[in-house]
Structure formats: C-alpha cells, structure tokens
Amino acid sequence: MVGLEQASDANLVVGVGRWHQPALAEIYRRHGGSVHALARRIVRSDPPAEEITQEVFLDLWNQPEKFDAQRGTLRSFLLARTHGKSVDFVRSEVARRKREERTSRETATAPYDIDHEVWDIAVAEQVKEALGALPDELRRPIELAYFGGHTYREVAAMLKEPEGTVKSRIRSGLGRLRVNLAEQGVEPAGVER
Amino acid sequence: MSAPTTPLVPEPSHEEIQEFLGAYALDAVDPDTASMVEAHLENCVRCAVEVAQHHEVAGFLANSGGSSPTRVWDGIARRLESAGPPSWTLLAARLETGEGQGEGRGDATAEAGEGPDGLPSEAPVPASRRVPISSGRRRQWPVRLAGVAAAAAAVVALLFGVQADHLGHQVTTAQAPPLLSAAEQEALASPTSEQVRLTASPGAPGAPAAGTVTVVLTESGTGFVIGEKLSPLPADKTYQLWGVIGGNDISLGLLGPSPSVVPFSVAGGMPVSAFAITAEHSGGVVHSTNPPVVAGTVKA
Numbered sequence: 001m002v003g004l005e006q007a008s009d010a011n012l013v014v015g016v017g018r019w020h021q022p023a024l025a026e027i028y029r030r031h032g033g034s035v036h037a038l039a040r041r042i043v044r045s046d047p048p049a050e051e052i053t054q055e056v057f058l059d060l061w062n063q064p065e066k067f068d069a070q071r072g073t074l075r076s077f078l079l080a081r082t083h084g085k086s087v088d089f090v091r092s093e094v095a096r097r098k099r100e101e102r103t104s105r106e107t108a109t110a111p112y113d114i115d116h117e118v119w120d121i122a123v124a125e126q127v128k129e130a131l132g133a134l135p136d137e138l139r140r141p142i143e144l145a146y147f148g149g150h151t152y153r154e155v156a157a158m159l160k161e162p163e164g165t166v167k168s169r170i171r172s173g174l175g176r177l178r179v180n181l182a183e184q185g186v187e188p189a190g191v192e193r
Numbered sequence: 194m195s196a197p198t199t200p201l202v203p204e205p206s207h208e209e210i211q212e213f214l215g216a217y218a219l220d221a222v223d224p225d226t227a228s229m230v231e232a233h234l235e236n237c238v239r240c241a242v243e244v245a246q247h248h249e250v251a252g253f254l255a256n257s258g259g260s261s262p263t264r265v266w267d268g269i270a271r272r273l274e275s276a277g278p279p280s281w282t283l284l285a286a287r288l289e290t291g292e293g294q295g296e297g298r299g300d301a302t303a304e305a306g307e308g309p310d311g312l313p314s315e316a317p318v319p320a321s322r323r324v325p326i327s328s329g330r331r332r333q334w335p336v337r338l339a340g341v342a343a344a345a346a347a348v349v350a351l352l353f354g355v356q357a358d359h360l361g362h363q364v365t366t367a368q369a370p371p372l373l374s375a376a377e378q379e380a381l382a383s384p385t386s387e388q389v390r391l392t393a394s395p396g397a398p399g400a401p402a403a404g405t406v407t408v409v410l411t412e413s414g415t416g417f418v419i420g421e422k423l424s425p426l427p428a429d430k431t432y433q434l435w436g437v438i439g440g441n442d443i444s445l446g447l448l449g450p451s452p453s454v455v456p457f458s459v460a461g462g463m464p465v466s467a468f469a470i471t472a473e474h475s476g477g478v479v480h481s482t483n484p485p486v487v488a489g490t491v492k493a
Contacts, residue, residue, distance in 0.1 A: 076251070087220040146221075
C-alpha cells in the first residue's frame with residue numbers, strides 16, 4: 001500500500017471524500033503554508049488569515065467533489081479558493097471602513113495602497129523573472145488585482161486607463177506570464193494536453 | 194407552437210465573456226459579472242480550461258514556500274472533531290449528490306476515457322450531454338447469471354441512471370487506499386446491508402488468486418465493492434461492475450484496472466438480484482460480450 005506521503009494529491013482528495021482525516025492532514029502539510037501565506041498577504045492580518053485558511057481546508061473536507069483534477073492541480077484549486085475568500089474579506093472590510101468614514105464625515109485620501117514589500121519577499125526567483133519580463137502595462141493590473149484584491153474597474157480608475165483596456169490587459173498579461181513561466185522552466189501543469 | 198421569446202437583455206457573446214476571463218480568474222469582477230461568467234463556463238469547455246490556466250499561473254504568483262502553521266491545523270482538527278463522526282448515511286448521500294453539487298463539469302471522464310496519467314484523453318463534455326451507460330437491453334453473457342434474473346417476476350421499464358458520480362469516479366480512477374473508512378465499516382457491519390460474495394468463473398481473465406470479491410449494498414441502493422482480490426489488469430483495461438435488475442444486465446460503473454474499495458450507487462434503489470464483474474477496455478462498454486470474472490447472487 002502506498003503511504004500518505006507518497007500518495008498523489010488526487011488520491012488524497014479521494015481519501016478526504018471518504019472522511020479519512022489523515023488524508024486532509026497530509027494535504028494541509030503540503031499546501032497549508034502557501035494557502036496561509038497568500039491569505040495573510042492579501043488580508044494583511046493574522047487572525048483573518050488563519051480563519052480563511054481553516055475555511056479553505058474545511059470546505060475541501062465538506063465538498064471534495066468541487067475539486068476537479070481535470071482542470072488543474074489541487075494547489076491551484078486551494079489557492080484560488082483562498083484568493084476568493086481573502087478578496088471577499090478585504091472588500092467587506094473596505095466597505096465597512098467606507099461606511100464608518102461616511103458616518104464620521106472623514107474624507108478618504110488613499111483608499112488603495114498596494115503592498116509591494118510583500119510581493120518582493122514572497123515571489124520565487126523564477127516567477128519574479130517571468131513577471132519582470134512583462135511590460136509594465138500588463139504587470140501592474142495583475143499585481144493590483146491579485147494582491148490588492150481590487151476589481152478591474154478599480155484598477156482602471158487607479159491607473160487612469162479605460163476599463164476595457166485593463167480587462168484585456170489582465171487576460172493577455174496572464175497569458176504572456178504563462179509563456180514566460182514556461183520559458184523559465186516553470187510549467188503550469190494539468191490543464192492542457 | 195409558441196414564438197420564441199427574446200430576452201430583454203441580450204446574452205453576452207462568447208467573445209465578450211472571454212474578455213472577462215482573466216479578471217474573473219483573479220476575482221477582479223463584481224458578483225453579477227462573476228455569475229454571468231460562471232453560467233457561461235458551465236457549457237464552454239474552452240473558457241473553463243482558460244480559467245483553469247489562469248488559476249495555475251496565479252498559483253505561481255502566490256508561491257511562498259512557507260511551512261504550514263501547526264496552530265491553524267489544530268483549529269481545523271478541532272472543528273472536524275466537533276462536527277461528530279461521519280456516518281454511512283451521510284457518505285451515501287454525498288456519493289449520490291456528487292454530480293449535483295459539482296459545478297456542472299464534474300464527471301466528464303466517465304465518457305471521455307482516460308490517458309495514462311488518469312487525465313481525460315478527450316475534451317470533457319458538458320454534463321448535459323452525458324448519457325446513462327445502461328440501456329436496459331438484455332445482453333448475452335456466455336456465462337449466464339442463470340436463475341437470478343428469473344427471480345424478478347415483473348420486468349419494469351427501467352429508467353436506471355448509473356451513478357458514475359464525480360466523487361465515485363474519482364475513487365474509481367485514483368485508486369483509493371484499500372483500508373475501509375469508518376463509514377464503510379459501519380455499512381459493512383450494519384444488519385440491513387447486504388453482503389454479496391462474487392466468486393470466480395473458471396478460466397476467466399483476472400480471476401482472483403484466492404478468496405472472493407465482496408459487494409456491500411445498503412438499503413438505500415448505495416454500496417461499494419471490495420475488489421482487492423482481483424488481479425491487476427493492464428493500464429488500458431478496466432474492471433466493470435454489472436447488476437442484474439429486472440432481468441436486465443446494467444452497468445454500475447467502472448472499477449479501474451486495480452480496484453480496491455470502489456463505491457457505486459443504484460439510482461432509485463431498484464432491487465439488484467445479482468452482481469458480476471467483467472474485464473473491459475479502459476473506457477468500459479455499454480454491453481459486454483466478455484464472460485464475468487466473478488459473479489454472485491443476492492439472497493432473496
């Protein structure tokens with residue numbers, strides 16, 4: 001029998017489907033660090049990041065069938081869920097703060113502030129190179145949307161660009177980044193043959 | 194015939210939706226747009242694959258290499274424990290509803306066939322295009338499951354959808370560890386569950402070296418096969434489970450080339466009078482002409 005440490009991610013999800021808790025623990029051991037780091041990077045605070053991390057793995061426990069191995073890796077699935085939850089949190093916090101600011105008649109001066117420090121620390125060297133090879137007009141919208149948790153409309157306002165342009169640049173930027181990653185030897189897996 | 198209705202707001206075109214895919218993958222669209230994109234993804238494999246590719250790329254951006262914090266796992270474990278022990282009833286419901294709970298693109302591999310690494314060898318098809326494997330037509334096995342089919346006196350018009358549900362299919366293809374889960378052990382021990390011993394047909398390929406294959410069938414029509422005794426087949430072959438219902442041989446799903454514990458379910462809880470397992474090519478067949486590797490009858 002193959003031990004949990006040697007089992008594939010897909011195999012572990014099967015174990016989760018049968019309520020095998022050690023399988024979930026192994027998935028957490030493999031991907032919990034990335035999930036937690038991404039959540040913390042976006043929400044910029046430990047307690048909500050930990051709560052989001054817990055929710056991501058509990059969601060997998062409760063609905064493992066949501067993961068479709070045909071469409072990508074477990075890691076990207078978990079990170080996409082993490083990103084969505086983190087962005088929801090940030091937007092709800094932004095909304096709450098805006099309500100409070102309206103109440104106190106304060107004026108918002110700089111509602112959007114991107115934390116580039118975290119970006120520089122966290123991104124692996126090859127990914128940074130791939131990203132660096134992107135022209136600024138493609139890289140900036142991706143940074144602002146992904147790590148800042150902003151909608152493309154907000155990004156357009158921040159960059160003073162038309163919304164449609166930003167929308168297209170995010171898409172083409174991700175496509176170019178995929179090619180750049182492949183040239184760096186980082187091959188996104190599992191979605192195309 | 195009534196005239197076709199024209200929607201008040203025209204639906205966005207494929208090209209218009211495509212422009213949103215990058216922003217959607219980064220959660221950078223508003224909820225209404227997200228819903229619109231998700232509705233499109235239900236029926237558009239190309240766009241669904243593109244979103245998955247964007248997610249993969251975004252996953253690399255998130256790469257941190259950090260360790261997984263222990264205290265967070267402790268919190269997860271506490272919440273799991275407080276939820277109480279799982280039961281077979283819940284697991285059965287989970288298996289049966291896997292298709293509906295998915296995102297409309299779950300178990301396309303049931304038809305698409307599989308490549309050497311378990312990925313589909315053909316483009317997935319939308320859920321709406323799936324058809325049941327079974328047709329209810331009588332099939333000619335060289336070794337008949339004689340006497341068993343006759344037990345069903347009345348032949349009913351079977352609308353018998355094989356539940357090759359997403360979760361169940363994942364179990365099939367990913368070769369789950371052979372140890373029974375707590376829920377399966379519970380089902381195995383339950384007095385209301387039926388245990389059916391399938392014994393080898395002499396000379397059949399893949400016949401077990403010793404012992405029997407056990408099928409556990411619960412009252413709800415959900416069950417599992419303990420197939421560890423089956424000899425492994427080549428990668429381009431699969432075992433296929435059949436049930437005899439109302440005198441018809443119905444496919445209950447693919448077990449993979451080297452099955453361990455594989456769940457299945459019988460839609461509508463129709464009574465099964467016998468089970469058999471055949472060896473087929475990897476995509477399975479609608480009607481088998483191969484002799485059963487093992488077969489057994491359900492006690493009346």
